[in-house]
Amino acid sequence: MRNAAGPAFLADCPTRLVVEILSDKWTVLVIFALSRQPRRHGELVDLIGGVSRKVLTHTLRRLQQYGLVERRAETPRQIEYSLTALGRTLVEPIEVLTNWARDYGGAIADFQEAAEAATSAQARAAG
Structure with missing residues (x-):
């Protein structure tokens, strides 16, 4: 984990990383859509107007990599996405x-x- 102290917008600063994550066109919408309950991919497509399935998949994967969203598969056809404890913050x-x-x-x-x-x-x- 990087040190959060120091100037806020240096290239390797965690603050800058968070700003970059949140400035993505779809990130805030996905987090908001997951804020009430876990959702399946198709539900998210329906809730978030204008997002393609491919872009949504890419966004969800990025949010998983950052520890904000988790993917849970009950069966291969029953995959749900939800916010992690960090994502809920x-x-x-x-x-x-x-x-x-x-x-x-x-x-x-x-x-x-x-x-x-x-x-x-x-x-x-x-x-």
């Missing part, structure tokens, strides 16, 4: 982030739309 921060997104996501979208409109206007004026 992320549920509360993700819920806080989800609530923030619910409260302020519209404002972020408005700013994005305004920025895109300004960029389009500048492109038309230059062209």
Whole structure:
């Protein structure tokens, strides 16, 4: 285990590794989907709109490697994924982030739309 002391974003710092893991497009959604109960692969595909089976499999494998998700096979056709004790520690921060997104996501979208409109206007004026 690496030392967590020192500057937070050096290449080999655990803080940076966690930020990289959580910044993956699907990680937070998978953890949130598993936060209430174990799920099968097909259930996760249904719950997480837009994720392909291949990408979900890759994401689940990565989260297993990091000790956040465990895979349990009752039979080869009955495989469930669940959060580990370490993975469950992320549920509360993700819920806080989800609530923030619910409260302020519209404002972020408005700013994005305004920025895109300004960029389009500048492109038309230059062209």
